[in-house]
Amino acid sequence: MRNVTRSAKLRYKHGMNELAFSAPAERNKKPILDVLRTLLPAQGRALEIACGTGQHVVWFAANLPQWTWQPTDQTADLFPDIMVRIGEARLVNVQPPQLLNVLTGSWPNEYERHDLIYCANMLHIAPWACCAGLMRGAAEHLAPGGRLVTYGPYLEDEVPTAEGNLKFDAALRAENTDWGIRRREDVESVAHAAGLQLAARHAMPANNLLLVWQRPG
Ligand SMILES: C[S@@+](CC[C@H](N)C(=O)[O-])C[C@H]1O[C@@H](n2cnc3c(N)ncnc32)[C@H](O)[C@@H]1O
Numbered sequence: 001m002r003n004v005t006r007s008a009k010l011r012y013k014h015g016m017n018e019l020a021f022s023a024p025a026e027r028n029k030k031p032i033l034d035v036l037r038t039l040l041p042a043q044g045r046a047l048e049i050a051c052g053t054g055q056h057v058v059w060f061a062a063n064l065p066q067w068t069w070q071p072t073d074q075t076a077d078l079f080p081d082i083m084v085r086i087g088e089a090r091l092v093n094v095q096p097p098q099l100l101n102v103l104t105g106s107w108p109n110e111y112e113r114h115d116l117i118y119c120a121n122m123l124h125i126a127p128w129a130c131c132a133g134l135m136r137g138a139a140e141h142l143a144p145g146g147r148l149v150t151y152g153p154y155l156e157d158e159v160p161t162a163e164g165n166l167k168f169d170a171a172l173r174a175e176n177t178d179w180g181i182r183r184r185e186d187v188e189s190v191a192h193a194a195g196l197q198l199a200a201r202h203a204m205p206a207n208n209l210l211l212v213w214q215r216p217g
Contacts, residue, residue, distance in 0.1 A: 019053070019081045019084060019085065020052075020053045020078050020081045021053060021055070022052060022055060024121075024206075025052065025053060025055040025056055025120075025121075026055060027205075027206070028120075028151070028204065028205065028206070028208065029055060029056055029059040029060075030059075031204055031205050032056070032120070032151055032204070032210060033059065033060060033063055033064075035202050035204075035210050036060065036064070036116075036149070037064075039147060039149070039200075039212060040064070040067070040115075040116060040147075041115070042066050043066035043067060044066075044067050044068075044114075044115030044116060044143075044146075045067070045068050045070075045112070045113070045114050045115050045116070045143070046060070046067050046068065046069045046070065046114060046115065046116040046117070046118060047069075047070045047072065047107075047108075047109070047114040047116070047117045047118070047141065048069065048070065048071045048072060048117075048118045048119070049072055049073075049100060049102060049117065049118070049119035049122065049134060049137075050072075050073055050074070050102075050119055050120070050121070050122035050126075051071035051072060051073050051078075051082065051097060052073065052078065052120075052121070053078055053081060053082070053085075054071055054078065054081060054082030054085045054086070054097070055085070056118075056120060057069050057071040057082070057094060058082075058085045058086060058089050058091065058094065060118075061086075061089075061091045061093050062089055062091060065093055066093075067093065067116070068093045068094075068095070069093060069094045069095065070094075070095045070098065070108065070109065070114075071094065071095070071097040071098075072097060072098050072099065072100035072108060073097060073099070073100065074099065074100065074101040074102075074103075075099075076097070076099060079096070082097045083096060083097070101133075102122075102126075102130050102133035102134045102137055103127075103129060103130060103133045104133075105133070105136070105137065107137050107140075107141055113141060113142065113143035113144075113146065114141055114142060114143060114146055115142075115143050115145070115146045115147070116146065116147055116148075116149065117137075117138045117141065117142060117146070117147075117149070118148075118149045118151075119134055119148070119149070119150050119151070120150070120151040120152060121151065121152045122134070122152070123150065123152060123182050123187065124152055124153060124169075124172060124179060124180060124181045124182055125172065125179055126178075127178040127179075128178070128182070131182065131186075131187055131190045132190050132193070132194065134148075134150075135148075135191045135193070135194035135196055135213070136194045138194070138196065138213065139194040139195040139196050139215065142214075142215065144215075145214075146214075147199070147212050147213065147214050148196060148212070148213040148214070149210060149211070149212055149213075150187075150210075150211045150213070151204070151208060151209070151210045151211075152181075152208055152209070153165045153168060153169075153181045153207060153208050153209070154181060154182060154183070154184040154187070154209050154211075155169075155181055155182065155183045155184065156183070156184045156185070157183070157185055162207040164206070164207060165181060165207050168181065169181040184201075184209065184211070187211075191213050195215060195216075196213040196214060196215060197213065197214060197215075197216050198212070198213060199212045199213060199214040200212035
């Protein structure tokens with residue numbers, strides 16, 4: 001498989017007929033699913049933002065079969081790999097991936113609402129403006145009672161930052177000055193401006209957080 005490291009750039013091993021592969025996504029998909037199971041109703045419609053290799057969406061769809069899944073990303077580069085993954089898993093509850101750039105405001109299925117909007121590991125590997133784009137789009141496209149889930153590393157004022165996250169943050173900023181691990185409190189401010197509030201914070205393995213965002217009330 002082509003390898004996607006946790007580094008800022010997607011780096012692939014080259015090879016014929018190999019799928020792009022993220023080792024971190026493979027490690028964190030089960031802990032994330034375990035939390036999603038505690039949050040989600042038995043069935044619903046999910047939209048994934050920044051789906052990357054598609055490992056998460058295929059895993060979630062296989063394990064939450066009453067949910068339908070729409071993966072999206074700003075680039076179609078890995079869509080062929082995702083289609084292969086969906087086919088190999090014989091999933092009927094995942095739609096073909098669609099282009100969605102959170103900065104453009106053009107979201108698929110725009111007349112439909114989503115019970116879950118899921119976005120892992122985008123906020124720190126994208127310009128800060130993507131946070132506002134994500135929050136505004138989610139506030140607009142969540143069904144009543146729906147949740148936005150974000151996953152990844154964050155800085156927090158009251159929590160000492162793990163050494164690994166400090167190094168990761170420095171590496172991100174060295175690679176692209178628009179990137180970097182975000183302060184959870186800053187993300188909260190942007191969410192509030194869009195009409196969402198932080199409903200739950202789950203500490204996850206490897207110093208990551210899973211954050212749940214909802215409309216008030
Ligand atoms: C590190 S990968 C994360 C992939 C996957 N969610 C995971 O956790 O393995 C970051 C992803 O964010 C996507 N991305 C970056 N900027 C974006 C934007 N403006 N809108 C949508 N996706 C974006 C990239 O294309 C890439 O697939």
